[in-house]
Amino acid sequence: MAKPKVAFYWNASCGGCEEAVIDLAEDLLKVADAVDIVLWPVALDFKKKDVENLKDNEIVASFINGAVRTEEQKEMAELLRAKSQLVFAFGSCAHEGCIPGLANFTNREGIFERVYKTTESTKNPEGIFPKVKTKVPEGELTLPEFFDTVYTLDQTVEVDYYIPGCAPPPDIIMNAFTALLEGNLPEKGSVLSPNIALCDECDRNESKPEKLEIPEFNRVHQIEIDPEKCFLAQGIICMGISTRSGCGQRCINVNMPCRGCFGPLDGVKDFGLRTMAGIASIFALENEENLSEEDLSKLMDKLVDPAGLFYMYSLPSSILRRKRMEEK
Amino acid sequence: MDNPTTNSAKITTFCCNWSVKPGLRLSNLSTDEEDKIIVTMCTGRVGPELVMQAFEYGAWGVLICACPLGECKHDANYKTLRRVLLLKRMLSQLNIEPERVRIEWIDTGEVAKLQNAVNGFYDAIEKLGPIK
Structure with missing residues (x-):
């Protein structure tokens, strides 16, 4: 019997998700034995036309990492969708937009202006910017269109499963591969990691006070962090309260608070707002009843860049999706 | 998108069941579904996701009428x-005007204050127009 065909593709991401596949180590050999890889640009020399030559649905599963921010990425996502029975959004960028999604605080013009003009190391007196079409003596050169907005994979094509994380850890990836090969995949639309909050499995959970109250926000560089104690109890915002578990506490173990790369639990519509609601509820001030709304408002200013913090990994998948660019 | 000059601001109002609803029943404010005055058991349940969902469904502004500070039995109005x-x-x-979300403190029986709060917010939002 022919081995099931699978494809890996890389859209707007850092490459960490490709590394994550390599991090399967010996298990990667088992996967490679069990499947026939038909596309994996970072590792194997297949081309777009090889995929185009396949029949529709001939690929059993495509694992697509990265957000979608160019015409080329959209085209590849659509091509792989047409040729695949199942599409997996692989990693936080494809799942929720992740760090590339922070570009939704600006737009193409803002990004081009910064990258090609105003960075301290750029010298571009002629104001040359990338163009979709450029005429040169030899003919016309083309570049894919760069979108104003970064999209998640499921805002571009239909997605069947989500493998969360920045990047997904090997056990989560291997569980997904095993479930695929053994035909044990859950209901379509599922996120393939446990539907419990990271807090619930955190080693520091026991040090969390029964009634959690943060009198002030500390940032990680402002205090010496106790490596045994709950971050929230130390006044450091940790998003483990609302973030899906399965990461193996990678950040917590190196004494950094959770920033939410595994995304929300099932049923949460807006991860950033849900997390903000939780953090706001434990921000308890002494004598709050004696504070005016203005006093309280000033204290809230001490939480630097709330939108950037709570939407660090999920701005494109939030209700607003992006900063409004129209004139007020 | 609706023309903001056509006197048709869409506002959603969330009211606390305990402090605001009695006044709401005595007021001349319409509680018809299309007028989008929603009574919740406590404004502590009116999370930011709910507020943003109102915008997603087309609201131009969201008003939350809660118990006066210190009077909520659950202390949830501080939250x-x-x-x-x-x-x-x-x-x-x-880049969304923060004035599109307002919180007002209304005690039981403060009928006129409630009416003024809703009408005042309606006027303010009508000036802002819809979110483009």
């Missing part, structure tokens, strides 16, 4: 206030 203050900051960062 609501903190959430609203943070939400306003996040909205500013995303």
Whole structure:
């Protein structure tokens, strides 16, 4: 019997998700034995036309990492969708937009202006910017269109499963591969990691006070962090309260608070707002009843860049999706 | 998108069942479904996601009428206030006017204050127009 065909593709991401596949180590050999890889640009020399030559649905599963921010990425996502029975959004960028999604605080013009003009190391007196079409003596050169907005994979094509994380850890990836090969995949639309909050499995959970109250926000560089104690109890915002578990506490173990790369639990519509609601509820001030709304408002200013913090990994998948660019 | 000059501001109002609903029943405010006055058991349940969903469904502004500070049996109106203050900051960062979300403190029986709060907010939002 022919081995099931699978494809890996890389859209707007850092490459960490490709590394994550390599991090399967010996298990990667088992996967490679069990499947026939038909596309994996970072590792194997297949081309777009090889995929185009396949029949529709001939690929059993495509694992697509990265957000979608160019015409080329959209085209590849659509091509792989047409040729695949199942599409997996692989990693936080494809799942929720992740760090590339922070570009939704600006737009193409803002990004081009910064990258090609105003960075301290750029010298571009002629104001040359990338163009979709450029005429040169030899003919016309083309570049894919760069979108104003970064999209998640499921805002571009239909997605069947989500493998969360920045990047997904090997056990989560291997569980997904095993479930695929053994035909044990859950209901379509599922996120393939446990539907419990990271807090619930955190080693520091026991040090969390029964009634959690943060009198002030500390940032990680402002205090010496106790490596045994709950971050929230130390006044450091940790998003483990609302973030899906399965990461193996990678950040917590190196004494950094959770920033939410595994995304929300099932049923949460807006991860950033849900997390903000939780953090706001434990921000308890002494004598709050004696504070005016203005006093309280000033204290809230001490939480630097709330939108950037709570939407660090999920701005494109939030209700607003992006900063409004129209004139007020 | 609706023309903001056509006197048709769409506002959603969330009211606390305990402090605001009695006044709401005595007021001349319509509680018809299309007028979008929603009574919740406590404004502590009016999370930022709910507020943003109202915008998603087309609201131009969201008003939250809560018990006066110190009078909520669950102290949840403090939580609501903190959430609203943070939400306003996040909205500013995303270039949405923070004035589109307002919290008002209304005690049981403060019928005129409730009516003025809703009407005043309606007028303010009508000036802002819809979110483009």
